[in-house]
Amino acid sequence: MEFNEDRPIFLQLADRLEEGILSGVYPEEGQVPSITEYSVTYKINPATALKGINLLVDAGLLYKKRGVGMFVTSGAREKLRGQRAERFFENFVESMVHEARQLGLTEEELVQLVKRGFDGDVD
Amino acid sequence: MSIELKNVTKRFGQVEALKDVSVTFAGGKMCGLLGNNGAGKSTLMSLVAGRIYPTAGEILIDGEPADSNRAQGKLFLMSEGNLFPEDMKVKTAMNLAGGFYPGYDKAEAEALTERFELNAKSKINKLSTGYGSIFKLVLALACNAPYLLLDEPVLGLDAQHREMFYKLLLEKYAANRCAVIFSTHLIYEAANLVEHAVVIRKGRILKDAPVEELTAGAYTVSGPAAAMDEYLLGRTVLSESGIGGLKTAAVEGEPGQVPTGLEITGLNLQDYFIALMEKEDRT
Numbered sequence: 001m002e003f004n005e006d007r008p009i010f011l012q013l014a015d016r017l018e019e020g021i022l023s024g025v026y027p028e029e030g031q032v033p034s035i036t037e038y039s040v041t042y043k044i045n046p047a048t049a050l051k052g053i054n055l056l057v058d059a060g061l062l063y064k065k066r067g068v069g070m071f072v073t074s075g076a077r078e079k080l081r082g083q084r085a086e087r088f089f090e091n092f093v094e095s096m097v098h099e100a101r102q103l104g105l106t107e108e109e110l111v112q113l114v115k116r117g118f119d120g121d122v123d
Numbered sequence: 124m125s126i127e128l129k130n131v132t133k134r135f136g137q138v139e140a141l142k143d144v145s146v147t148f149a150g151g152k153m154c155g156l157l158g159n160n161g162a163g164k165s166t167l168m169s170l171v172a173g174r175i176y177p178t179a180g181e182i183l184i185d186g187e188p189a190d191s192n193r194a195q196g197k198l199f200l201m202s203e204g205n206l207f208p209e210d211m212k213v214k215t216a217m218n219l220a221g222g223f224y225p226g227y228d229k230a231e232a233e234a235l236t237e238r239f240e241l242n243a244k245s246k247i248n249k250l251s252t253g254y255g256s257i258f259k260l261v262l263a264l265a266c267n268a269p270y271l272l273l274d275e276p277v278l279g280l281d282a283q284h285r286e287m288f289y290k291l292l293l294e295k296y297a298a299n300r301c302a303v304i305f306s307t308h309l310i311y312e313a314a315n316l317v318e319h320a321v322v323i324r325k326g327r328i329l330k331d332a333p334v335e336e337l338t339a340g341a342y343t344v345s346g347p348a349a350a351m352d353e354y355l356l357g358r359t360v361l362s363e364s365g366i367g368g369l370k371t372a373a374v375e376g377e378p379g380q381v382p383t384g385l386e387i388t389g390l391n392l393q394d395y396f397i398a399l400m401e402k403e404d405r406t
Contacts, residue, residue: 005394039297040290040294
């Protein structure tokens with residue numbers, strides 16, 4: 001697995017963990033791999049892995065069971081979906097509406113286009 | 124817990140290999156020692172390992188002189204040289220290693236020998252470059268020393284064996300919390316492994332900082348030459364290159380206000396190192 005240079009690795013690892021929780025690879029109340037497993041698998045320093053995991057701990061998405069390991073918090077998936085939906089609005093919907101206005105599309109027309117997307121014009 | 128060099132100078136005849144070097148390697152950390160050929164990396168490691176002596180200055184390992192028996196029992200240096208008689212068999216050397224390294228685990232060495240498919244019946248001097256490195260890596264990993272000094276550990280190793288080694292090293296590091304000082308020309312491969320980097324050039328320490336700090340403190344910018352020239356004015360440019368009307372530069376510092384048309388990207392440790400060396404070559 002490759003990391004890119006544009007963002008610190010611990011942030012990229014945190015993203016991957018979040019995606020794992022969203023997709024159900026790491027189910028709620030399920031255990032996630034240890035710092036050492038992340039370190040060895042991704043060939044990164046354990047301090048980097050710890051930093052990435054701690055971001056999720058601080059966000060209340062993971063919790064520690066002393067002497068056992070790290071687990072996904074109940075409700076983590078819903079919490080992440082909420083955060084991602086908010087980000088989706090900021091990153092995509094706002095700019096889409098802005099672009100639509102520039103093109104002179106009405107709300108109706110835009111909704112029709114979104115529907116067309118859902119109907120299978122895009123995958 | 125640390126390796127401390129205080130104002131260390133090492134001369135070989137007329138050549139000053141290290142010039143008044145002061146640096147501390149913290150215990151339990153993995154540190155990359157980066158430098159071009161002849162920069163002084165191997166000299167520094169050999170001095171720490173007590174194989175050669177400083178012309179001036181002091182080296183302490185956990186507060187004790189580097190050449191004391193107590194200090195030497197705590198570290199393992201893997202370097203180009205080989206401490207065993209050249210015509211000794213691999214297996215014999217592995218049986219003897221316990222006498223030199225108190226934490227040496229012979230069973231572990233045998234298991235690693237098998238994993239790397241190293242021929243234990245071969246004489247040390249009959250091994251290929253790659254297997255010569257593997258032989259020394261097996262000892263380094265099995266000696267369980269609190270300080271591991273690895274001078275070009277992956278020299279001659281193929282991609283698969285390098286991958287195996289990086290993973291084994293991380294496992295060992297997680298289990299023992301040993302300090303690792305690691306020099307390599309394959310900076311790209313080691314960049315994510317090490318937490319800290321010391322850059323050495325012409326016998327002097329140029330940088331001594333966490334990897335993240337070094338790479339976050341520099342960036343690449345590219346765009347039309349005219350706009351670039353204006354943007355780069357007054358900034359610390361590490362290196363510059365151009366093709367056609369397009370210019371690319373590695374810059375140290377914060378990007379600040381970036382004019383439209385210019386693109387900013389990150390810099391990895393290897394690119395940072397190369398750019399830094401180019402800047403030093405110019406000055």
